[in-house]
Amino acid sequence: xxxxxxxxxxxxxxxxxxxxxxxxxxxxxxxxxxxxxxxxxxxxxxxxxxxxxxxxxxxxxxxxxxxxxxxxxxxxxxxxxxxxxxxxxxxxxxxxxxxxxxxxxxxxxxxxxxxxxxxxxxxxxxxxxxxxxxxxxxxxxxxxxxxxxxxxxxxxxxxxxxxxxxxxxxxxxxxxxxxxxxxxxxxxxxxxxxxxxxxxxxxxxxxxxxxxxxxxxxxxxxxxxxxxxxxxxxxxxxxxxxxxxxxxxxxxxxxxxxxxxxxxxxxxxxxxxxxxxxxxxxxxxxxxxxxxxxxxxxxxxxxxxxxxxxxxxxxxxxxxxxxxxxxxxxxxxxxxx
Amino acid sequence: xxxxxxxxxxxxxxxxxxxxxxxxxxxxxxxxxxxxxxxxxxxxxxxxxxxxxxxxxxxxxxxxxxxxxxxxxxxxxxxxxxxxxxxxxxxxxxxxxxxxxxxxxxxxxxxxxxxxxxxxxxxxxxxxxxxxxxxxxxxxxxxxxxxxxxxxxxxxxxxxxxxxxxxxxxxxxxxxxxxxxxxxxxxxxxxxxxxxxxxxxxxxxxxxxxxxxxxxxxxxxxxxxxxxxxxxxxxxxxxxxxxxxxxxxxxxxxxxxxxxxxxxxxxxxxxxxxxxxxxxxxxxxxxxxxxxxxxxxxxxxxxxxxxxxxxxxxxxxxxxxxxxxxxxxxxxxxxxx
DNA sequence: ATGAAAGCGCTAACAG
DNA sequence: CTGTTAGCGCTTTCAT
Numbered sequence: 044x045x046x047x048x049x050x051x052x053x054x055x056x057x058x059x060x061x062x063x064x065x066x067x068x069x070x071x072x073x074x075x076x077x078x079x080x081x082x083x084x085x086x087x088x089x090x091x092x093x094x095x096x097x098x099x100x101x102x103x104x105x106x107x108x109x110x111x112x113x114x115x116x117x118x119x120x121x122x123x124x125x126x127x128x129x130x131x132x133x134x135x136x137x138x139x140x141x142x143x144x145x146x147x148x149x150x151x152x153x154x155x156x157x158x159x160x161x162x163x164x165x166x167x168x169x170x171x172x173x174x175x176x177x178x179x180x181x182x183x184x185x186x187x188x189x190x191x192x193x194x195x196x197x198x199x200x201x202x203x204x205x206x207x208x209x210x211x212x213x214x215x216x217x218x219x220x221x222x223x224x225x226x227x228x229x230x231x232x233x234x235x236x237x238x239x240x241x242x243x244x245x246x247x248x249x250x251x252x253x254x255x256x257x258x259x260x261x262x263x264x265x266x267x268x269x270x271x272x273x274x275x276x277x278x279x280x281x282x283x284x285x286x287x288x289x290x291x292x293x294x295x296x297x298x299x300x301x302x303x304x305x306x307x308x309x310x311x312x313x314x315x316x317x318x319x320x321x322x323x324x325x326x327x328x329x330x331x332x333x334x335x336x337x338x339x340x341x342x343x344x345x346x347x348x349x350x351x352x353x354x355x356x357x358x359x360x361x362x363x364x365x366x367x368x369x370x371x372x373x374x375x376x377x378x379x380x
Numbered sequence: 381x382x383x384x385x386x387x388x389x390x391x392x393x394x395x396x397x398x399x400x401x402x403x404x405x406x407x408x409x410x411x412x413x414x415x416x417x418x419x420x421x422x423x424x425x426x427x428x429x430x431x432x433x434x435x436x437x438x439x440x441x442x443x444x445x446x447x448x449x450x451x452x453x454x455x456x457x458x459x460x461x462x463x464x465x466x467x468x469x470x471x472x473x474x475x476x477x478x479x480x481x482x483x484x485x486x487x488x489x490x491x492x493x494x495x496x497x498x499x500x501x502x503x504x505x506x507x508x509x510x511x512x513x514x515x516x517x518x519x520x521x522x523x524x525x526x527x528x529x530x531x532x533x534x535x536x537x538x539x540x541x542x543x544x545x546x547x548x549x550x551x552x553x554x555x556x557x558x559x560x561x562x563x564x565x566x567x568x569x570x571x572x573x574x575x576x577x578x579x580x581x582x583x584x585x586x587x588x589x590x591x592x593x594x595x596x597x598x599x600x601x602x603x604x605x606x607x608x609x610x611x612x613x614x615x616x617x618x619x620x621x622x623x624x625x626x627x628x629x630x631x632x633x634x635x636x637x638x639x640x641x642x643x644x645x646x647x648x649x650x651x652x653x654x655x656x657x658x659x660x661x662x663x664x665x666x667x668x669x670x671x672x673x674x675x676x677x678x679x680x681x682x683x684x685x686x687x688x689x690x691x692x693x694x695x696x697x698x699x700x701x702x703x704x705x706x707x708x709x710x711x712x713x714x715x716x717x
Numbered sequence: 718a719t720g721a722a723a724g725c726g727c728t729a730a731c732a733g
Numbered sequence: 734c735t736g737t738t739a740g741c742g743c744t745t746t747c748a749t
Contacts, residue, residue, distance in 0.1 A: 050742055061720045066744055076718065096497050098742035101434040101725045116462065117662075122453055129480065138494055141478045143466065157475055160433050270662065303666050325454075325607065326663070329640050387726055398736045403728055413734065435726035438741045720749080725742105732737080 049092045057086035069094065100162055107137045109352065110158030111167045111192075112151060116143040118268065118296060120322045121169060124192060127345035128167060135349075137164070144171050152179035159183050165352035170196040172235045188355035190348045193339075195237045195365075202351040203365045204344050208241035209248075211337040211370040215291045215319045216249045218335070218372055222379055224288035224317060229263040230276045230301060231293030239268070242293050242321065268293070273300025281308050289317040289378070295324040295336055302330050302377070313379040323373050332376030339370045386429045394423035406431065437499055444474045446689065447495030448504040448529075449488060453480040455605065455633060457659045458506060461529060464682035465504060472686075474501070481508050489516035496523050502689035507533040509572045525692035527685045530676075531574045532702075539688040540702045541681050545578035546585075548674040548707040552628045552656045553586045555672070555709055559716055561625035561654060566600040567613045567638060568630030576605070579630050579658065605630070610637025618645050626654040626715070632661040632673055639667050639714070654715040669713030676707050 055065035060079055067073050068083040069092075075083075086092075100106045109132055113121040129139045140163060144151035151171045156179070158166055165188040170176035173196055180199045183189050191203045219227055227250065234240035243263060250262060264279060266272030273296065280286060281304075292298035298320035305312060312318055312332055320327060320336045327334030347366045355361065392402035397416050404410050405420040406429075412420075423429075437443045446469055450458040466476045477500060481488035488508045493516070495503055502525040507513035510533055517536045520526050528540045556564055564587065571577035580600060587599060601616060603609030610633065617623060618641075629635035635657035642649060649655055649669055657664060657673045664671030684703045692698065 051744090052742080062743085063720060063722095063745080064718085067719090070744075072744080074718075079719085093497055095438070095742050097434040097438040097499065098725090099744075101432070101438055101727090101741090102743045102745080104725080116453070116459055117456070119454070119456075122459070125453065126480070138479075142475075143463070160430055162434065270666065299666050303668050306668050329607065329636050330666075331640050331643050331668075388728090389726080399726095400728080400737075401735060404735090407728075409728080411734075416735085432726050435741090436728080438725090438743090439727045439729080441741080718749100721747090723744105723746080725744090727741085728739105730737105730739080733735085 049090045050095070051092075053090055054083060054086045054092050057090060058082040104162065105164055106162050108140055108161070108163050109137060109165050109167060109349070110140045110142065110155075110161070110163035112142045112144055112154045112158065113169045114144050114151075114171045115146050116141070119324045119326055120193075120294070120296070123324070123341055124169065124345065127341045128192075128348060130342070131345045131349045146171060148172060148175040148179075151176055155179045155183050159186050163187075165189070165356065167192050167348050167352070169193050170199075170236070173197045173237045173240065174235075188352045188359075190351045190355075192344070192348050193238065197237075200363050202355060202363055204348045204351065204368075205237075205366075206339040206344065206368040206370045208238055208370075209245040211321060211339075211372075212242055212245035212291070213249060214337060214370065214372040215321075216246070218374065218378060219289045219291070219317060219319060222289075222317065226287040227262070227289045227291060228280065228287040229291045229293070230273070230280075230297055231263065231265055232268045232272070232297075233265045236268075239265075239293060246291060266297075268296055270296060270300040273297040273302075274304050277301040277304035277308075281305070281310070286310065286316050289319065292318065292320040295320045295322040295327045295334060298334055298336070299326055299330055302334070306331075313377055317378040319372075319378055328375070330377075335375045335378040336373055337370045338373050340368050344368055386427045387432070388429075390427055391420060391423045391429050394427060395419040441499065442501055443499050445477055445498070445500050446474060446502050446504065446686070447477045447479065447492075447498070447500035449479045449481055449491045449495065450506045451481050451488075451508045452483050453478070456661045456663055457530075457631070457633070460661070460678055461506065461682065464678045465529075465685060467679070468682045468686045483508060485509060485512040485516075488513060492516045492520050496520050500524075502526070502693060504529050504685050504689070506530050507536075507573070510534045510574045510577065511572075525689045525696075527688045527692075529681070529685050533574070537700050539692060539700055541685045541688065541705075542574075542703075543676040543681065543705040543707045545575055545707075546582040548658060548676075548709075549579055549582035549628070550586060551674060551707065551709040552658075553583070555711065555715060556626045556628070556654060556656060559626075559654065563624040564599070564626045564628060565617065565624040566628045566630070567610070567617075567634055568600065568602055568628075569605045569609070569634075570602045573605075576602075576630060583628060603634075605633055607633060607637040610634040611641045614638040614641035614645075618642070618647070623647065623653050626656065629655065629657040632657045632659040632664045632671060635671055635673070636663055636667055639671070643668075650714055650716045656709075656715055660710050665712070667714075672712045672715040673710055674707045675710050677705050681705055 051062045051065050055062040065083050068080045142154035169192050176196045184201045189201045195203045229246040232239035264276045323336040323338035388399045388402050392399040402420050405417045479491035506529050513533045521538045526538045532540045566583040569576035601613045660673040660675035
């Protein structure tokens with residue numbers, strides 16, 4: 044429906060050259076007579092020429108477009124990631140096509156397939172799960188460059204950019220201990236994603252071998268990365284005989300909901316309970332009190348993801364590369380003044 | 381880089397028919413001998429055939445793809461709109477390409493241009509501004525179907541789907557008056573967008589002809605649809621001799637920030653000041669107290685937008701259509717129990 | 718350095 | 734109903 048009418052032919056004719064020469068000028072491919080080049084450029088701009096992307100892609104097998112699939116566009120952390128990647132791509136004149144997997148492995152597979160068909164030059168994926176997302180990702184990786192972002196998928200032999208979750212959790216626990224907290228509870232997500240898995244594992248290791256079974260002593264509560272779970276977990280804690288000194292949340296989205304629920308119940312944060320979280324979303328700075336949270340260097344991570352994509356495009360058989368960034372802790376009022 | 385190798389030719393050969401017949405089967409265009417059809421389908425699935433989108437688009441001039449440009453993907457209201465449109469399109473087997481204008485008219489123009497080039501079958505735009513966005517929108521509308529969503533752009537002769545902002549504001553003010561509020565302040569955005577303009581205008585008309593000049597009596601404060609402005613406006617109000625009975629916010633993003641700032645300063649909401657807002661985001665249900673807010677029927681609006689796009693594709697010269705939906709007020713704790 | 722011509726993979730006329 | 738053929742608009746050999 045939508046589309047240009049002006050073609051290279053028109054430009055060539057107007058400039059009095061062959062379509063080949065016109066194309067050469069327009070794509071800066073080979074050197075051409077300056078005078079002809081001038082005429083082509085003039086004709087091109089006068090006619091308002093824009094190359095038909097489909098014809099070009101059909102011919103060159105490239106699109107200057109990168110695809111990105113995230114688990115949910117309503118999670119602000121992924122939006123921040125998308126924005127960072129888009130900024131990065133803009134620098135090299137490329138654009139991003141964004142797809143939402145809606146937390147469904149099936150939708151995710153469809154979206155990945157869609158993007159591969161659209162011949163994106165590369166694909167950045169934040170997998171919905173660590174296991175079930177693997178087949179679609181591997182199929183895509185067979186066709187071209189794929190980089191996993193933030194979460195890895197098990198056994199997927201693709202490049203990866205993420206941050207050190209164990210270190211992030213260590214920052215949380217060290218900070219709380221320095222403020223005198225003894226009893227600490229972790230409220231996170233079930234280990235269906237690599238981030239949920241790593242953060243939970245790190246917490247348990249940091250807390251010592253006290254509990255053997257999976258949170259049998261009540262020091263860890265696992266649900267989803269969602270508002271609902273934050274509310275639910277808070278209620279569970281409120282139902283206990285006594286509250287812990289501090290709560291470590293696996294993500295801001297959980298923490299914000301948990302915080303609201305605790306305060307609604309009259310619990311003073313940070314006086315009675317301190318709360319620390321992960322992601323450092325703007326959202327966490329709107330709460331009262333504002334959240335102490337682990338920040339990942341998302342711009343650097345986005346840049347690295349694009350770099351890996353380009354590197355892989357150049358050397359398809361290079362060994363798999365994993366880039367792990369160090370997070371930092373941003374201290375705010377939720378862990379005391 | 382990424383792309384299929386299997387072509388119609390391969391499928392046709394494997395099925396022992398011509399490419400034309402194979403194509404006919406694969407696109408369900410004309411009726412074909414059932415036996416041949418069976419063979420083609422079998423060959424197709426055995427070879428793992430997928431049509432090359434570019435070749436198809438080049439030939440058919442269609443892509444089964446709709447483009448959407450929003451002012452900012454970090455504003456949860458637009459994300460909700462995107463999700464609704466995507467759901468709607470999925471029903472008819474089409475997909476959405478999303479672009480972020482980053483609150484910049486220039487970026488917006490680029491993105492619109494990019495999508496038009498990509499020959500999307502239609503374009504849904506939430507314009508960054510009511511005036512400066514017009515040229516890019518009109519240029520796109522000359523190429524194919526365009527529907528403005530939520531915000532209209534001045535003099536753009538394109539179809540539009542939105543909601544009745546005057547009615548929404550009336551709901552707010554009526555509700556507050558029913559709860560006994562006398563002094564009411566409006567905190568909104570400068571009239572650079574149609575929604576900001578209409579909400580502000582409606583508020584002033586509802587409050588009577590008391591103030592002539594633009595908020596000269598301090599009953600309206602105008603800034604941006606942003607966190608920062610919410611904080612700033614709250615501080616301005618806190619600096620006054622006395623607080624109003626109630627505050628009407630032009631958007632939840634403003635209200636959430638304003639609410640946090642008021643409560644941090646020890647102001648009791650809703651006891652001292654009631655707060656009502658617009659958009660009914662999930663965000664507003666995480667605050668303490670939860671926000672009373674105007675909800676727009678976003679799913680119905682998305683469905684209508686897609687319908688208008690399709691209608692326009694069928695009849696390019698049909699008169700311009702504007703669809704205005706009625707909002708409702710969702711009452712929560714921020715205006716009293 | 719330039720032009721003529723050959724396709725990229727697909728679908729729509731046009732004959733049969 | 735089926736096959737042959739001609740492009741969609743572009744880039745890129747291959748000659749010159």
